[in-house]
Structure formats: structure tokens, C-alpha cells
Amino acid sequence: MLRLPSLFTRRPTPTLTRSLLHLSRRNVQVAVNTVKRGTVISYRDKLWLVTFATHHQQGRGGAHYKLDLNELGSNTKKQERFNSGSMIEAVELDEKVAQFLYTSDGQIHVMDKDTFEETSFPVDVLEGSTKVLPYLLDSTPITLSLHESRPIIARSPDRLTYRVTEVTLASTSTSPDSKRTGSKTATLDVGVTVQVPDFINVGDSVVVNILEGKYLSRAK
Numbered sequence: 001m002l003r004l005p006s007l008f009t010r011r012p013t014p015t016l017t018r019s020l021l022h023l024s025r026r027n028v029q030v031a032v033n034t035v036k037r038g039t040v041i042s043y044r045d046k047l048w049l050v051t052f053a054t055h056h057q058q059g060r061g062g063a064h065y066k067l068d069l070n071e072l073g074s075n076t077k078k079q080e081r082f083n084s085g086s087m088i089e090a091v092e093l094d095e096k097v098a099q100f101l102y103t104s105d106g107q108i109h110v111m112d113k114d115t116f117e118e119t120s121f122p123v124d125v126l127e128g129s130t131k132v133l134p135y136l137l138d139s140t141p142i143t144l145s146l147h148e149s150r151p152i153i154a155r156s157p158d159r160l161t162y163r164v165t166e167v168t169l170a171s172t173s174t175s176p177d178s179k180r181t182g183s184k185t186a187t188l189d190v191g192v193t194v195q196v197p198d199f200i201n202v203g204d205s206v207v208v209n210i211l212e213g214k215y216l217s218r219a220k
Contacts, residue, residue, distance in 0.1 A: 032065045032086045040072070040091040040145070040152070043080070047072040047091060047152060072152045073122075093145040093152070100140040100156075103133065108154070110142050121151040128211050132156055134192045135210035158211050161219045162188035164196070164204045186215075 027042055035041070039050045052068035063084040070077050082088065098110035098119070107120040123129055126142075136156060145153040166187040186196040186206070194208055196215045205219035 027089045027091050029087045030090045032067075032082045032088050033084065035065075035067065035088055035090070040093060040147070041067075041069075042089040042091050043069070047147065049153065073125075075124075091147060093147055094149075096144050096146060098142050098144055100136045100138065100142050108133075108142075110144070110154075119151070121154060125151055126154045126156065128156070131213075132210050135160060135162075135190060135208065135213075137162075137190060156210065159207055159209050159216060161205055161207050162190060164200060164202055164206060165189050167196070167200065167202055 033055070035050055035053055037050055037052060041048050041050060048069040048071055050067050051070055054066045055063060056066060057063050065082045065084065065086075066079055067082065068077070068079050096112070098112055101109040101111055101118065103109065103123065104120075106123055108123055108126060109118055109120045111118050121144075123133060126132060137160065140156060140160065143155045144151045145155075164186045168185045183195045183197055184200075185193050186200055187193050188206075188208070192213070194206075194213060194215050196206060200206060200215075200218065207216045207219050208214065209216055
């Protein structure tokens with residue numbers, strides 16, 4: 001019985017095994033009106049992430065759909081128009097959850113929780129990219145979407161909990177001209193700063209939306 005290698009192996013994949021992996025994952029023809037944001041499609045021999053889909057009615061003419069596309073693995077963006085009834089090649093993806101380890105030379109390194117094998121992928125594969133990266137903690141779960149065993153999309157949780165290590169002193173001035181904003185700057189245990197309410201103190205745990213860099217609540 002042929003045993004396929006782990007998705008996270010760093011050793012070269014044998015030609016036969018690669019062929020079997022390719023045959024085991026087939027793209028699916030779907031109607032354009034079923035394509036949603038977040039779908040990955042194969043178009044003109046490239047993989048694209050659909051970031052926005054809109055429907056347009058052309059008066060007496062037929063309807064058409066516009067898809068905003070981001071090419072995976074590059075910064076190329078484009079908008080394509082498809083007639084109603086068109087079929088599009090949607091890409092079936094495998095998903096696996098790994099643990100964040102560290103970053104190095106523009107690569108994010110993660111570990112398979114089951115096999116303890118390590119793999120890496122470019123930072124721009126992570127949704128939110130460098131904006132999210134400073135908020136990642138050791139062992140943060142990262143959901144990987146894989147195409148033929150290669151991570152092409154990585155997603156972190158949209159909110160995480162941190163401990164406050166430092167806060168600015170709230171204003172105590174009684175001058176009529178002083179204006180209290182009701183918030184202050186807090187430094188989190190990952191080194192980033194966010195605005196928090198005045199009642200948050202050093203040692204408190206807070207929940208932060210890492211995609212927006214915003215305080216959400218005090219952790220329970």
C-alpha cells in the first residue's frame with residue numbers, strides 16, 4: 001500500500017506521489033452566480049481569491065457578474081466580468097490547523113499539532129499579512145487552506161486575548177480646559193499598543209480584534 005507523505009514534510013515529494021495528490025484533488029465547475037467572497041478559482045492557468053462578487057442587470061440585455069480577484073502568491077489584482085450562466089472552475093482546498101511558531105526572512109513557520117512537523121509559507125499568504133503578524137502569540141492556531149499540499153491561504157483567529165503590561169497614566173488634571181477622552185494607551189504582552197478604557201490596569205487581560213487593532217472587552 002502506497003503511503004502518502006505528510007502535508008508538512010520538507011523532503012521533496014516523489015513524482016509518483018505528487019501525481020497521486022494531483023489526481024485526488026479535482027477542481028469543480030460551478031455557476032458564476034454561486035461564487036462567493038473567499039472562493040478560490042482557477043482562471044487563465046492561475047489561482048485567484050475572490051474578494052468581492054456583484055450582480056449587474058443590463059437593462060433589456062442579460063445579467064452579468066463582476067468578480068474582484070487577487071492572484072494568490074502575488075500582488076496582482078483584477079476585476080473580471082462573466083455573463084450570467086457562465087461556469088467557473090472552483091478549486092477544492094484541504095484545510096488543516098497548525099500552531100504558529102515564529103517568523104524569519106519573510107516566512108511564517110508553523111507546526112503540525114499531530115506530527116510536530118514544521119512548514120513555512122510567505123507572510124503575504126496570511127490574511128491581514130504584516131498588520132496581523134505582530135499580534136500572533138506562540139501556539140496561536142493558524143488555519144491553512146492547502147492546494148496540492150501547498151498553503152495558499154492562512155487565517156488567524158480574528159480576536160485574541162493579551163495581558164496588559166503597561167498603561168499610560170490617566171489625566172488627573174482638574175483644569176476646566178482639560179479633556180478626558182475616557183481611554184488610554186496600553187502595551188500588551190506582545191509589545192503592541194492599543195487604546196483601552198480608563199478602567200483597564202496593568203495585569204488585566206483584554207480581548208483585541210487583531211484585524212483592526214482594537215480593544216473589544218476585558219477578558220473574563
